[in-house]
Amino acid sequence: MAVFFITLFVFLSVIGVLLWVKTPRYQMTKDDLIALLQKVLVGQASENDWAIFLSSSFRHCPELEPFRDACAAIDEKEYLGHTRAGFLLSENGLTQVRWILEKVRALDC
Numbered sequence: 001m002a003v004f005f006i007t008l009f010v011f012l013s014v015i016g017v018l019l020w021v022k023t024p025r026y027q028m029t030k031d032d033l034i035a036l037l038q039k040v041l042v043g044q045a046s047e048n049d050w051a052i053f054l055s056s057s058f059r060h061c062p063e064l065e066p067f068r069d070a071c072a073a074i075d076e077k078e079y080l081g082h083t084r085a086g087f088l089l090s091e092n093g094l095t096q097v098r099w100i101l102e103k104v105r106a107l108d109c
Helices: 002-020 030-042 047-055 062-078 091-106
Strands: none
Touching: 030 047, 030 062, 030 091, 047 062, 062 091
């Protein structure tokens, strides 16, 4: 009988923890986007940071969605991968990212 109650307690504890813990959500803010773009420009952004940004949605801040779309277009044409210098994009791509960064900074969000 004790085994039953111990098993029941463990089972209910696991269910309780699963209900209490929320699914992690990645919601990038304007400041996060500015920081990422700055890292891309100086060659400090990782491929993982860039990929997560490109695959994320900005439903919580629709004003940022066009910038993600623009970066995805840049990625398709100018992506080099992680080079020795640390830059993920070609020089032309970095120029376009600088322009996007200025637009994001000017955005009221």
